[in-house]
Amino acid sequence: MFWPTSAAAGGSPWRRWAGRWLDRRQPETARETLSRRNLYILPAGQFAGFATVLGLMWLAGTNYENNLILALAFLLLAVFVSAIFATHANLSGLRIAVRGGESAFAGEPLSVHLHLENPSATDRFALVLKWGGAVQRVDVAAGATLAVQMALPTEKRGWLRPGRLLIETRYPLGLLRAWSCPRLRVRALVYPRPVPAEAGGGALADGGAGQSPQRGMDDFAGLDEWRPGTAPQRIAWKPYSAGRGLLEKTFEAQSMNPEWLDWQHYPGLGVEARLSALCAKIIEMQGLGQCYGLRLPGRVFAPAQGEAHRHRLLTALATFGLED
DSSP: OOOOOOTTOOSSHHHHHHHHHHHHHSOOBSEEEOOTTTOEEEEOTTHHHHHHHHHHHHHHHHHTTOHHHHHHHHHHHHHHHHHHHHHHHTTTTOEEEEEEEOOEETTSOEEEEEEEEOOSSSOEEEEEEEETTEEEEEEEOTTOEEEEEEEEOOOSSEEOOOOOOEEEEOTTTSSEEEEEOOOBOOOOEEEOOOOOOOOSSOOOBTTOTTOOOOOSOSSEEEEEEOOTTOOGGGBOHHHHHTTSOOEEEEETHHHHSOEEEEGGGOTTSOHHHHHHHHHHHHHHHHHHTOOEEEEETTEEEEEEOSHHHHHHHHHHHHTTTOOO
């Protein structure tokens, strides 16, 4: 069933008007409680068949003056009216909140964590969550809080904007559809898609002109405890085969010869291609344990190591040229 997701939704004037109305009625928030103000209910597609049968039964009972058929028709009508309240109550009072989002590279699914809280004494059945192309079907027990992980598809770098979450139910009879479209505030970042490319000028170690890149793989310093995410070429396989466990090779040159990743090293590429190439280079340097810095137009990041440094540089690439 059609429903606009925002005021910016394209299409007919009706879609734009309905989107603006929905933005006023359900503004952006990190937590929303479903109530009469933001819950909507209409007959579902199956209602057409039910209404046809009900109408035929009423006509047959009236024409043939058959009280049994008329009683059955009125009973089915009463069941339908009761289903209106039951379907609406299956969502009413439910609380939805965002509990953080992870980061991902463009083209990969990004996980966003939702909490569905049911404060009532009745279970909530057959709830369907649709968000940015991801679909989840859940039940929420009475008085419980359910953690739901939504894997949202990503296409472009930048801050994730998945639009409105659609939560709906057709419980218990499937004749009616109750739904709500909360606009949940998500703070999750999509990094550029890592695509390796040849640097036109070459990456320069320590920023020196004409120097060849130093990877810090020559001056062996010793063995250290293995850490998850270490590149396979830095694992000491001989000690591992001798039963000493996983150890990681360390090199003195990692800090002595920092490597610079520079926007100007890819002169033949466009903006997005340069960002993708730099992203792939950052992943490579992090895997090697190399000390590296980054130069972007108007911004310079000093050489460093570690996950925090990697995240800071990838964030700079993801938000390059974009408004927050």
